[in-house]
Amino acid sequence: MGQDEYIHHHSFSITKEHRQALHGHKSLILWFTGLSGSGKSTIANMVEGKLHEKGISTYILDGDNLRNGLNEDLGFSSEDRKENIRRIGEVAKIFVDSGIVVLATFISPYISDREDVRKKVKQGEFLEIYVKCPLEACEKRDPKGLYKKARIGEITHFTGISSPYEEPVNPEIIIETSQYSIEECARQIMNFLKDNGHLGDGNI
Numbered sequence: 001m002g003q004d005e006y007i008h009h010h011s012f013s014i015t016k017e018h019r020q021a022l023h024g025h026k027s028l029i030l031w032f033t034g035l036s037g038s039g040k041s042t043i044a045n046m047v048e049g050k051l052h053e054k055g056i057s058t059y060i061l062d063g064d065n066l067r068n069g070l071n072e073d074l075g076f077s078s079e080d081r082k083e084n085i086r087r088i089g090e091v092a093k094i095f096v097d098s099g100i101v102v103l104a105t106f107i108s109p110y111i112s113d114r115e116d117v118r119k120k121v122k123q124g125e126f127l128e129i130y131v132k133c134p135l136e137a138c139e140k141r142d143p144k145g146l147y148k149k150a151r152i153g154e155i156t157h158f159t160g161i162s163s164p165y166e167e168p169v170n171p172e173i174i175i176e177t178s179q180y181s182i183e184e185c186a187r188q189i190m191n192f193l194k195d196n197g198h199l200g201d202g203n204i
């Protein structure tokens with residue numbers, strides 16, 4: 001802190017564009033946001049498989065996984081969630097710079113935190129994917145038994161129960177996981193990427 005004047009940005013010779021050319025496609029952030037159990041990890045997993053098959057370099061940043069390492073010091077207060085998303089945003093930006101398509105799966109319940117990530121990269125490099133599913137359906141799925149624990153107060157500040165979720169206002173993609181199969185939801189995302197030329201001509 002207070003050391004900014006001693007820190008100088010260094011420009012290296014190999015740029016993002018060089019790396020993208022090597023990979024043969026553009027890089028971007030696919031940001032999956034939604035309630036716990038809405039299907040973020042499941043859909044991202046299938047989309048990553050489809051991209052990988054097409055020779056696209058990918059990486060998944062997942063809430064549960066990163067909370068075991070990089071973000072192990074953070075809890076679920078609004079301040080900690082903000083810091084969680086800020087750090088992930090910085091990591092995701094590094095992936096974009098490295099020429100990779102990064103799929104980030106975080107509840108990321110606050111509009112302002114998601115918009116702060118969007119601002120870190122160039123226009124078109126951040127696609128917000130709203131993994132939409134009614135709370136009742138997520139709670140019925142309850143794949144990790146967390147809703148049950150939240151209802152009896154064993155887990156506090158639980159998103160949708162005792163902590164807010166702010167729906168995206170104008171996301172690039174909305175997928176309704178209570179309406180369509182996992183396969184269909186993944187296909188909708190792939191079609192969007194293709195139709196909008198997000199990975200460059202001819203890649204998918």
Ligand SMILES: Nc1ncnc2c1ncn2[C@@H]1O[C@H](COP(=O)(O)OS(=O)(=O)O)[C@@H](OP(=O)(O)O)[C@H]1O
Nearest residue numbers: 036037063076081084106107108109156157158159
């Ligand atoms: N209080 C509370 N609220 C919400 N979620 C909780 C909580 N406690 C633990 N978990 C588990 O943590 C996963 C969410 O972590 P995220 O990093 O995605 O959360 S956030 O973006 O910072 O809001 C979330 O994973 P997903 O179910 O995959 O969304 C839960 O498994």
Ligand SMILES: Nc1ncnc2c1ncn2[C@@H]1O[C@H](COP(=O)(O)OP(=O)(O)O)[C@@H](O)[C@H]1O
Nearest residue numbers: 036037038039040041042141143177180181182
């Ligand atoms: N169309 C669908 N899309 C995604 N998940 C679905 C769908 N239909 C049922 N599911 C189930 O819902 C659960 C979603 O869990 P998960 O992917 O871990 O959600 P999240 O990462 O948002 O917490 C999984 O058990 C998955 O099999």
